[in-house]
Amino acid sequence: MSADPSSPGQSSSTIHPTGPSNSDSPQIQPNDPKPTSQVSPGRPVRADETLIEIGGLNAFYGDFQAIHSLSINIPRNKVTAFIGPSGCGKSTLLRWINRMNDTVPSAHASGTLRMGELDILHKSTDVVALRRKIGIVFQKPNPFPKSIYDNVAFGPRLHMKLSKAELDELVQWSLEKAAVWEEVKDRLHKPALGLSGGQQQRLCIARAIAVGPKILLMDEPCSALDPASTLAIEDLMNELRDQYTIVIVTHNMQQASRCSDKTAFFFEGRLIEFDDTERIFTLPTHRQTEDYVRGRFG
Ligand SMILES: Nc1ncnc2c1ncn2[C@@H]1O[C@H](COP(=O)(O)OP(=O)(O)OP(=O)(O)O)[C@@H](O)[C@H]1O
Numbered sequence: 001m002s003a004d005p006s007s008p009g010q011s012s013s014t015i016h017p018t019g020p021s022n023s024d025s026p027q028i029q030p031n032d033p034k035p036t037s038q039v040s041p042g043r044p045v046r047a048d049e050t051l052i053e054i055g056g057l058n059a060f061y062g063d064f065q066a067i068h069s070l071s072i073n074i075p076r077n078k079v080t081a082f083i084g085p086s087g088c089g090k091s092t093l094l095r096w097i098n099r100m101n102d103t104v105p106s107a108h109a110s111g112t113l114r115m116g117e118l119d120i121l122h123k124s125t126d127v128v129a130l131r132r133k134i135g136i137v138f139q140k141p142n143p144f145p146k147s148i149y150d151n152v153a154f155g156p157r158l159h160m161k162l163s164k165a166e167l168d169e170l171v172q173w174s175l176e177k178a179a180v181w182e183e184v185k186d187r188l189h190k191p192a193l194g195l196s197g198g199q200q201q202r203l204c205i206a207r208a209i210a211v212g213p214k215i216l217l218m219d220e221p222c223s224a225l226d227p228a229s230t231l232a233i234e235d236l237m238n239e240l241r242d243q244y245t246i247v248i249v250t251h252n253m254q255q256a257s258r259c260s261d262k263t264a265f266f267f268e269g270r271l272i273e274f275d276d277t278e279r280i281f282t283l284p285t286h287r288q289t290e291d292y293v294r295g296r297f298g
Contacts, residue, residue, distance in 0.1 A: 048075030048262075051215060051245045052097060055112035059092050062106040066092045068269045070111070074215075079237055079246040081256035081277065084266035085298035090249045093266075094217045096120075097247070098134040099127045115214070132159060135208030139220040141200035143192035143207075148175075148184050151192045151203055155211035170210060178206035179236045198229020202236065215245040222255065234259050253293055257281045265289045 052074035059067035067089045074080050082090040092101070099120065101107035113120040120130065132155070143151050152171045156162060162170065171188070175181040180202035184195070192203055201221060208216060218237075222230040237246055237259050250256050256263055256277065263280040265273045265288075273280065273289045284290045292298050 048073070048078060050074065051076035051115060053112065053114045054093075057093075057096070057109060057111035057113055059089070059096055059101075059109040060107065061104065066269050067096075067109075070271050072264060072271055072274055074245065074247060075262060076245050077242060078261040079241050079248060079259055080262045080264065081260035082247065082249045082264050082266060083251070083253070083256050084272075084292065086251075087268075088266040089269040090266055091219055094136065094219050094247065094249060097215075097217060098131050098136050099125070100136065102127060132211045133213055134215045134217060135211070135213035136217040136219065137201070137204050137208055137221050140224050141197055141204050143195070143200050143203055145191070145193055147189045148192045148195070148203060149188040152206050152210050155207065159211055174206040174210040175203075177209055177240070178202045179232065179239070180206060196229070198225050198232055201225060201229065201233060205233075205236065209240075209244070213244065215247065216240070218246065218248040220249055220251065223251070230255070251298075253281075253295070265292060267292075 050073040054073070055071045057067055057070040058065060070093070082093065084090055095101045095104075095107075096109055096113060097120065101109070109121060111121070115133065118130070118133075119125060144154060146154070149171055152174050153167055156167060156170055172181060172185075175184060180199055183199055184203070187194075192200065195203060201224075205216070205221075222233050225233065234255065237248070240246060241261075248256075248260065260277045262274065263277040264271055265280065265284075265286075267288060273284055273286050275284070280289060281293055284293065
């Protein structure tokens with residue numbers, strides 16, 4: 001396979017949708033001086049390169065406020081875990097990052113939510129283009145009732161002008177990246193719904209990366225999977241982390257500590273603590289964080 005281009009769908013023979021440089025996205029300057037942690041004033045904080053910048057975000061369903069004045073910078077090419085008890089706003093935040101909440105009539109939000117120059121919350125933002133950059137994988141695998149091949153080819157057919165050979169190459173590349181190619185290569189034109197749950201989830205990841213996102217949002221991607229499939233997804237996240245920015249919502253503390261670089265702990269719609277995962281699980285600053293990661297509540 002040749003080197004990944006920085007722009008998906010360009011009409012060259014190299015059609016892999018994303019590459020390590022991610023150079024086509026507007027960028028906040030590396031070494032953004034904003035701290036990536038909200039805790040421990042005085043403690044040195046490593047300056048990660050920010051991909052998603054969130055400032056003073058308030059999110060509502062009607063009158064109910066689900067997220068309160070949230071400020072957090074999501075670092076590029078890292079895995080960030082969102083943890084916290086049920087109802088604390090983790091999914092709401094994911095759903096605002098790729099504007100899924102547009103489909104909820106009562107949902108509204110204020111504050112800053114940016115990916116580089118792109119103002120995610122702005123009314124004029126092209127949501128279809130945004131979702132190419134910010135893919136999402138849900139709790140329950142949701143392949144389309146189509147063939148395995150057509151699931152992965154769906155987005156590229158919509159957004160890119162590719163020859164049959166280029167599309168074949170892209171489908172293969174995406175399935176390889178999602179670590180499911182070997183299992184499906186001989187049944188590409190069979191129904192996706194005939195795959196196991198773990199295979200379906202990896203297919204959904206292949207479908208998400210086929211259109212060249214910068215970031216993959218994963219909302220409890222393993223909660224419907226058996227332990228072996230869960231391990232396969234975790235291994236996959238480890239492999240993808242160099243090329244993608246991954247945000248995972250999880251209730252599984254082992255998973256957060258195994259898979260993520262950074263962890264954000266939320267409680268009742270507020271960010272309590274955001275730090276390196278190792279620190280959150282060994283020496284958190286807040287008692288509430290410690291109680292949660294030790295399983296004392298939630
Ligand atoms: N469509 C909606 N309409 C009204 N309220 C909603 C809607 N979706 C979520 N909420 C409320 O917003 C709050 C945050 O919900 P959210 O789903 O973001 O929490 P969560 O931390 O992801 O929870 P869980 O871990 O159980 O998935 C909850 O009180 C929830 O009931």
